[in-house]
Amino acid sequence: MSLNRPAAIGTPIEEVDTPCLMxxxxxxxxxVDTMRRFMEANGLRHRAHAKTHKSADIAAIQVARGxxxxxxxxxxxxxxxxVEGGVYDVLVSNQVVAPQKIERLAALAARARVMVCVxxxxxxxxxxxxxxxxxxxxxxxxxxxxxxxxxGVAPGEPVLAIAEAIAAAPNLRFAGLQAYQGKxxxxxxxxxxxxxxxxxxDAVADTVARLKDRGLPCEIVAGAGTGTFEMExxxxxxxxxxxxxxIFMDADYQRVKDAQGQVxxxxxxxxxIYTSVMxxxxxxxxxxxxxxxxxxxxxGLPVIFGRTDVEYVKCSDEHGVIADPGNVLRLNDKLRLxxxxxxxxxxxxxxxxxxxxxxxxxxxPVTARGMCL
Numbered sequence: 001m002s003l004n005r006p007a008a009i010g011t012p013i014e015e016v017d018t019p020c021l022m023x024x025x026x027x028x029x030x031x032v033d034t035m036r037r038f039m040e041a042n043g044l045r046h047r048a049h050a051k052t053h054k055s056a057d058i059a060a061i062q063v064a065r066g067x068x069x070x071x072x073x074x075x076x077x078x079x080x081x082x083v084e085g086g087v088y089d090v091l092v093s094n095q096v097v098a099p100q101k102i103e104r105l106a107a108l109a110a111r112a113r114v115m116v117c118v119x120x121x122x123x124x125x126x127x128x129x130x131x132x133x134x135x136x137x138x139x140x141x142x143x144x145x146x147x148x149x150x151x152g153v154a155p156g157e158p159v160l161a162i163a164e165a166i167a168a169a170p171n172l173r174f175a176g177l178q179a180y181q182g183k184x185x186x187x188x189x190x191x192x193x194x195x196x197x198x199x200x201x202d203a204v205a206d207t208v209a210r211l212k213d214r215g216l217p218c219e220i221v222a223g224a225g226t227g228t229f230e231m232e233x234x235x236x237x238x239x240x241x242x243x244x245x246x247i248f249m250d251a252d253y254q255r256v257k258d259a260q261g262q263v264x265x266x267x268x269x270x271x272x273i274y275t276s277v278m279x280x281x282x283x284x285x286x287x288x289x290x291x292x293x294x295x296x297x298x299x300g301l302p303v304i305f306g307r308t309d310v311e312y313v314k315c316s317d318e319h320g321v322i323a324d325p326g327n328v329l330r331l332n333d334k335l336r337l338x339x340x341x342x343x344x345x346x347x348x349x350x351x352x353x354x355x356x357x358x359x360x361x362x363x364x365p366v367t368a369r370g371m372c373l
Contacts, residue, residue: 004350006274011360014334018276019290021349021366022336023248025356027270031247032066034266035229039241042233045069047091047222049244052343054078054368055352056085058247063087070113072242076101077371080108085367088112091141091222093178093242095151097123101373106130106138115139117178119153124165124172131171139175140166141220144207146200148182155179155203156210163216176220177211179204180242185227186252186299190259197231205237226267227256247271250342252299272305272336273345274353275320277329286310286329288320290337296344302337312337 006020039046048062050071059082062068070089073079079090089112096105096116108114109131118124118140131138142162145152153159167174184196208218224232224241232238245253248271258264275290292315295302302312309328314321322329339345347369354362
């Protein structure tokens with residue numbers, strides 16, 4: 001079986017095989033440093049979301065260089081892959097209710113510091129029993145729905161019974177709240193986004209106060225993403241942020257505006273789909289080798305990085321159509337595409353090709369590729 005490596009260390013960029021997932025290491029490191037400085041300046045912990053990159057190598061950089069306290073994962077299998085890769089502080093920022101998955105989660109918690117989200121009282125006893133069987137300590141965050149409309153109980157009183165049950169259950173530890181407003185992350189208008197987060201902050205603050213009155217202080221008040229982290233981070237309520245896409249950015253995040261109506265400029269594009277022109281039979285059109293199977297287009301088509309003279313306009317399974325009104329592209333020309341949505345795009349690749357100074361400097365496997373159980 002082929003290892004499907006698109007390059008070797010030292011390969012010139014022009015010779016990297018395509019399509020592949022390329023990381024500009026300079027931009028990537030600047031993004032990591034920028035987030036670290038924000039966390040330090042505001043006295044926050046950063047639990048970086050690994051669903052963005054699914055890579056033990058990148059997680060290690062986020063911890064060592066970026067000061068992250070650990071990572072979030074969305075699936076038990078993703079957490080297993082990262083723990084196996086040397087990441088030993090993981091929050092499964094999701095519900096785990098299937099019996100076989102609970103067993104795997106508890107076994108993992110016997111090997112590493114593991115936490116999980118809970119939004120149903122009946123789940124508490126099952127988690128506790130598995131943790132006892134494996135001799136594990138399992139931290140639990142009660143998830144509240146602060147507007148995303150997905151998982152989580154309503155803020156306030158509904159949280160109390162679950163938190164008290166966790167605190168009383170053998171081998172479980174009530175660790176605090178999960179309060180992620182996912183729907184706000186890609187709201188382009190700043191005022192609308194801010195109003196959504198303020199509503200979340202108010203609900204979280206009320207819930208924290210109610211828990212404290214019951215003798216259940218929250219060690220962790222977690223949430224926030226790349227689109228809103230400054231809002232939660234300066235609220236005085238959240239203390240652990242879960243940003244993920246900031247390391248890469250994507251085309252959709254660059255439509256999110258700041259208070260002045262400008263594109264948020266804290267972070268740079270560092271992740272690209274590197275693609276080649278594979279057909280040029282028409283003067284005004286080129287075909288590249290990055291089609292639907294090379295990316296996710298749920299948030300729109302990719303944007304060609306650094307070019308205004310050509311445009312990615314359409315795709316089928318294995319072909320991308322590029323409008324070339326000036327007839328400037330030729331066979332084997334290379335282009336960098338900024339994916340519309342970085343997270344699911346990453347999941348279709350085996351390797352990251354890290355480049356600096358015109359050559360390949362790093363090859364990182366996508367450790368948890370396809371880990372959806």
